[in-house]
Amino acid sequence: MAHTVDPTFVNELAGYGASDIKACFNCGNCTAVCSLTDRGAAFPRKFIRYAQLGIKDRLAASKEMWLCYYCGDCSATCPRQAEPGEFVAAARRYVISQYDPTTLARRLYTSKAFSLGFLVVAAAILTLIMLAGYGSMPREALRLDSFIDVAYIHYTGQTVIIIAGLIALLSLITMVNRLSKALNGIASDGGGALDEAANRSSFLAALKTAVLEVAAQTRFDKCNAEPTPWFLRRRFVHLSIMWGFLGLLAATGLDLLFKEPFSQVPPYYPMRLLGTVAGLFVLYGASVALINRITQPDKYSAHSLLSDWLFVGLLWGVTLTGFIVEIAVYLPSGSVGAYIVFLVHVVGAMLLVLLLPFTKFAHAVLRPVALFIHEFRTTRPGA
């Protein structure tokens, strides 16, 4: 079936940060310079063309946006200053917002005023809820259980997680549906029915590839122009954030299951230790990311949207406040400052979870699945 072109689509995409892809004349420099481009693929040239023509289903079905690690080589060598790297980021923002059933993602990406407003209102509501459970601020020690009723934190947190989780799930389902449909369209002439065994083996192979890629992110190392010390490499920074975040998630979950809320435990208590180590990784990763964004805007953040800053900033803030609270807990006395930091930490953490389906963060959920689907589709015999 012929695709109908829609030249106005580039204007819509411009709202997501694709500054000037009209200038692209498909020379292929970006493909040549990209160290992640597989043989025979035309990345990112190919899906820039889809965007120029406004063929949205082809754009959304592109694997490329999930593969890019934003080294910026393509933008640096583009002869027409079409900023292909920024286009990839914009395309990803666009598809994230397309899968989000609430349209919040689109608003967060395309409107600064809305982003700020949303943040302030959500933070205010969460703070008010927390304050509703306010008890007292004992000074002899940091007694968080008397500061805010644990039930308020517990149930609000769970609600936020459920809301964010549901929306993320809906996004995921939408993505899987559309991706399958679009890929069916592309490979419609591929082989016939497959026997179950072949299907299962390619399913497992694809799963393995996707999981390995997500867990180790080895393709990161293929990117050129990475800083030399290993601890400054973006792969390490990104892995720090990812595994650190997962570690924190695990520590929090285990805490909920096995530990009395707000009970005092020594620093070497396994869950506390896991949380501390994981938190250090997140704090390190988020700090390096923020420093890079601030000190080298050309390379890291020239075209970043407020929404992107929001995610990294919140992550960093939540981790930092977490550590302040952790230290304060072991101090002999409590202070108003420490209680307020705790409040900020709790509200921030909830905001972070709440924003999951609507920001850059959504890729954490969408990317592994998208990679798996593409992998499964392309490795399947006959496809």
Place this chain on the structure above:
Amino acid sequence: MPEEVQTNDQPENREAKEPQIGVYICHCGGNISDVVDVQTVAEEVKKIPAVKVARTNMFMCSDPGQEMILEDLEKESLDGVVVASCSPKLHELTFRNALKRGNHNPYLYEHANIREQVSWAHHGDPAGATNKAIRLIAAAVAKAVRLEPLKPIRVEAFPHAVVIGGGVSGLTAARKLSKQGLGVTLIEKSPYLGGQTAQLNQVYPTEEKAEDLLRMLVEEVVDDSNIKIYTGAEVVAATGTIGDFVVRVRNVPGDTSAKGIGLIEKKVVFRPFQGCTVRSDRPCSPGDELEVRCGVVIIATGFKHYEPRSGEYSYGESPRVITLPDLIKLLSPDGPTGGRLEIQGHPVRDVALIHCVGSRQVDGIHEPQPDGRVNSYCSRVCCTATLQAANEIKDRFPHVNVYEFYRDIRAYGRGHEDYYEKASGKGVLFFRYTPDSPPLVEKTGPNASRPLKVRVRDTLTFGEDLEAPVDLVVLSVGMMPNDISDLVDVFKLPVGTDRFLQEVHPKLRPVEMAVNGLLLAGTSQGPRDITESCASAAAAASKAAIALGKGYVELEPFVAQVDPARCDGCGLCLNECSYEGALRLTDIEIEGKVERKALVNAPLCMGCGSCAAVCPHRAINVSGWTLDQFDSMVDAIAAQ
């Protein structure tokens, strides 16, 4: 063997002593010597009695090679020179000019081709090739001893030029010719000056208004007392040769409206899409004829646009499918909508521009023209002109979506690429098709957002089928030469397989035609833009000035010559002659008796030799290529 050749046929037509010939054999840097044993050739040739010296050289055409010949001519007092090297097409003139430089008669020279005819043709057989080279040189020597010192034919040059065609090329040529001090007669068939340039609004790459450009040119031409302008006039006959043509001009019959305009308006008036009207110097009663005498004729008859077939891209089936000239009119403030981009009374929102319509056609894919041939050439101007139109639409109507469907963007000239750059920057979308799957223009259903859609298999989108909904389709039509079959007959103009007029050599003689004194300007020769047309017109004017500047023209002396003693006036030769006025029978008085003899008009003779072939008495010969010379060459080749 070669030496025997020399013994059985003694030359008798030159001085009493045996003419002394110098033979020079070229290695051609190995091109010849890798196959032909040039040393053996020289030794064998040296044995021919008439050969005084036989030498070899790495490159005879080099300065040292030529100097060697000149030195020998002095020292050895040679009577003739033979160079055995490449094709005479390449270097015959080089060596003749060398002789001329040394104050020797350039026609005492003979060329033997031992590269194309020997080393390149027989590289598998060195011995045979060497033998063939010896024989060819022996034949050349045999001819050389019989060569006469000829003189070029000198024709008085009439310092006037006729320019046919009043477009931008003809106007430019007329202006430049006048500046060279030549009188000019400008002949234009239509009532208007300006040609196809008058159809344009603005011209690339300068973006100046076509009207201003034409006005400037026409005013200059009109104000020039050296230039006579005949509009509404055409050439019906011509005689003569370079330096002295007589061109017959007459009013275009039945063109009464034009006559009035031409006579009444003293001032140059520009009429959009038509041209400039001027005071015409032509005779004014219909059917009148006059004769113009001139030294050269410049053909600047221009082009017409390819007219798409009915149904080609839905042309003729939908009023929304138009040509690029139509679009230019539509965008012009003087156009049918006053410059608004409207079709069928509604503003255009999406426009498709399709390149290469009527150009770069492929046999078997495209329908041929009535003459059975397709337009396989590139029309060169359409890419940039289309990009220019796309830019204009985007500038003036930014919300109109513009799609270009092309095979290759050939924005080759200075500043042309900028149009592409700007167009893509403004969001014009480009689609690339292959000749075997051109875009399809289709009408859409009643519920569609646009009345037409263009479907294409786009190679830029990895061969995907795409469709663009549009309300206007513009076909970038190519160029075809104007129908000038009458002029082709009158002047015997050489026409290329693409139907455009053909130059002698695209690089060495780019504005000359094979008929001496006929020059080319502008698009009569092939597709080109205004810049290039003006350049070729200026080149033609310069060539005219070179030809006529000395006051006389020198022609090669290889023309027919009658030996009155042998001619019996039978007139067989006259029937064979294809060149009007070259040969006639006349009564001449010989020793008191009046006899009828054939007489050659040298400037008109092309030296084809048809007359010599039919003469039963060997009374007629082509100078430099006489039957005696041929006989001796054949004898030399056949000798054992």
